[in-house]
Amino acid sequence: MIQEIEYKQVGQFEKTKFEKIHNEIFPDSSTASKLVAHEIATLIKQKQEEGKPCVLGLATGSSPIKVYEELVSLHRSGELSFSNVVTFNLDEYYPMDTGHQQSYYHFMHQHLFDHIDINPENINIPDGTVPLEEMDQYCIDYEMKIKKYGGLDFQLLGIGRTGHIGFNEPGSHPNSGTRIITLDHITRTDASSDFNGLENVPKKAVTMGISTIMKSRRVLLLAWGHKKATVVKQTIEGEITSNIPASFLQEHKNTTIILDSEAASELTRIKTPWLVDQxxxxxxxxxxxxxxxxxxxxxxxxxxxxxxxxDNGMSGLLAVEGSSYDLNIKIFNKLQHTITGWPGGKPNADDTNRPERALPAKKRVLIFSPHPDDDVISMGGTFLRLIDQGHDVHVAYQTSGNIAVTDDEALKFSEVANSVHPGKEGDTFKKVIAFLKSKNQGDIDIPEVRLIKGLIRRMESLGATRYFGLDDDKVHFLDLPFYETGRIRKNPLGEKDVALTADIIEKIKPHQIYAAGDLADPHGTHKVCLDAIFEAVNNLKSKSFMNDCWVWLYRGAWQEWDVSEIEMAVPLSPHEVSKKTNAILYHQSQKDRVMFQGEDSREFWLRARERNRNTAILYDKLGLADYEAIEAFKRYIF
Known part of the structure; x- marks a missing residue:
């Protein structure tokens, strides 16, 4: 159901039964972002030929980053100049100094303006330092400056889970202009990981209004990932309402919404295409x-x-299958065949209808864990089952996870260590203690602090794997370099990351690889780690041992596979659920304060237990056996 990887600008879009805004779906955000960047580049060049300025409305956040990367690449290659470009940014937190790491002023210069030949006088970003009593006039002046340039030729947008565009939160009026607003709690929660805690996220922002956006001659809205799927459906298929400010774009004559496959997953034509057409x-x-x-x-x-x-639009399916009776039995049998208590394959058994092969009876298994706790959170019961059933199990922790350790936790361990072995001034623990006691919000951890935080997570991982009975020499810490920035935002995947991943695969020569296929984590590490595995597997697939290697994907703490995607369902007993919970609790630094919790404030052990229980309940409601819990996997074919 993925669309062709190209799209056209449109004038008036012909509304359909379900979809009221033109949209295009792409396999991934990278492909889509490049095409968006090339549309912007074409517009800039067209305006240059006409001798006119090109007035761009720009967005911040994670959605447009790859667009900006491609624009910078086009400039560096000599294909694109920004000399005629005037930009107006959508929004800025308030209050917010331009030097703050999380300011949109800093974001735009980091990702775009510092790397292109735009005239600094042509850059316009809402000012988060304007005194409150002067803000009304400032906003009027911002609007007048846009009008002075003849309005926006092009507006790039993201979308928040509340349906906001810019920072126009639910309740925003279609006639609203640039103004100061109060941020929705969900918006602040989504930003909390960037600010190291909800308490540090500003409560207000300055934003362009709905009316300003709607006057743009061309609008492109970007939405990536599973978390945006529900609000995307509401925006494209729902009624126009101030509760979903993005829905006002249904009345714009030249808007396209650009989606990756996960963001599009709730659209009717994707989720239930039989309701749309044959x-x-x-x-x-x-x-x-x-x-x-x-x-x-x-x-x-x-x-x-x-x-x-x-009654539900599937008469065509019955015409193909003959009767509901035969179809039901076929689907029931397929569901039943996904269930196995032998994730490594059952020895001396007919494996015709089993998810895994019977041979070899003892398999080499490599479990990749993006962070030092994803293994036990996401597949702890299966991990334990593989060990208990005699397989040669290895686990590879892909990143140090240091960014998720609080300063208080690092200070506590450093003070304990320094008390046991007091060192000289300048020694590691004294240096860490001094830095953490004087650290200001936004300061990047020094290498010594990142080392201590990484060691805390490493020792917690060893505690959990030892509890499962795994020898320490089967535990591998890759510490992929892309992660080690000391910041929430990481570097792009690099050759060293792929090489380290490939090295451990070639060393183990596994019959099974387990990897996190969860792309909805709040800070994107899972996606980069999965890309590293996919690229490494692709580079190694000509090796003979890879002919016997199967890759299974698990989901993380934020979502589960749809039942139609599950190819292996591993039931867990109450005892195994208890052991899985205990293993998660070995990660004490993540227990009482989850730094990157996304929209769910519960601790990871609670989320994992409920998710696995809900999967079991779903199988029960479909007519299968009633299990205590189920962990689910999908096979990746390379």
Missing amino acids: CIWKEQLKFKAVTWLSQELNKPVLKLTDKDYN
Whole structure:
């Protein structure tokens, strides 16, 4: 259902039964971002030929970063000049100094302005330092300056989970102009990881208004990832409402929403395409449709009737299959065959309908964990089962995870260590103690602090793996370089990251690789770590040992696979759930204060337990056995 990897600018979009804004779907954000950058570049060049300024409205946040990277690349290659470009940014936190690491002034210079030939006088970013009593006049002046240039030729947007564009939160009026607003709690929560805690996120912001955005001659809205899927559906298919400010774009005559496959996953034509048009009923789509219908009607698969199918747009499926009875049995059997108590394969058993191979009976297993706790949080029960069933299990922690350790935790350990072995002035622990006691918000940790924080997480990992009975020589710490910036925002994936990942795979020569396929983590580390694995696997696939290697993807703390995607479901007993919980609790630095919790404030052990229980309940409602908990996996074919 992915669209062709190209899109066209549109004038008036012909509205459909469900979708009211033109949108294009791409396999990934990188491909989409490059095409967006090239549209902007084409507009800039067109304006240059006409001898006119090109007036761009620009956004911040994670969504446009790759767009800016491509624009910088085009400039460095000599293909694009920004000499005629005038920019107006959408928003800025308030109060916010331009020198603050989280200011949008800093963001724009870091990602774009410092790397191109734009005239500094042509850069306009809302000022977060204007005294409150002068703010009304400042906002009027900002609007007048946009009008002086003839309005915005192009507006780039992201979208927040509240449906905000710019910082126009729910309740914003369609006639609103540039103004100061109060941020929604969800918006502040989503930003909390960047500010090292919700308490540090400003409560107000200065933003362009809905009216200003709607006057742009061209609007592109970017949305990436599973977390944006619900609000994207509401924006594109829902009613126009101030509760979803982005929905006002339905009335704009030249808007395109650019999506990756995960952000588009809730759209009707993607989630339930049989409700939109006639389908080609391939086996995977049949599986998706029947499991959806079972959940929608809250009926076990084997109890679905011809009428259920006909009433829900699936008469074409019955025409292909003949009857609901035969179809139900086929789908039930497929579901049943995903369930296995033998994630490494059951020895001396017919594996025709099992998720994993019976041979070799003892497999070499390599579990990749992006952070030092994802292994036990996401697949702790399966991890334990693989060890108990005699497989040669290894775990590779891809990053140090130091950024997720609080200063208080690092200070506590450093003071204990310094008390046991008092060193000279300038020694590591004294240096760490002195730095942490004088550290200001926004300061980047010195290398010694990052070392201590990384060691805290390393020792917690060893505690958990020893509890499972894994020898220390089976535990590997890769410390991938992309992560080691000391900041929330990491470096792009590099050759060294891929090489380290490939080295451990070649050393172990695994029959199974487990990797985090969860792309919804709040700070993007899982995505980079998964890309490192995919690239390493691709580089190694010509090696003979890779012919016997299967890759299984697990999901992390933020979401689970849709049941139609699950290819291996591993039931857990109450005892295994308890042991998994205990292993998670070895990660004490992450227990009482989850620094990067996303929208869920619960501790990881609670999230993991509920998610695994909910998967078991889902299988039960579909008509399968009632298990205590289930961990789910999807196979990646390389």
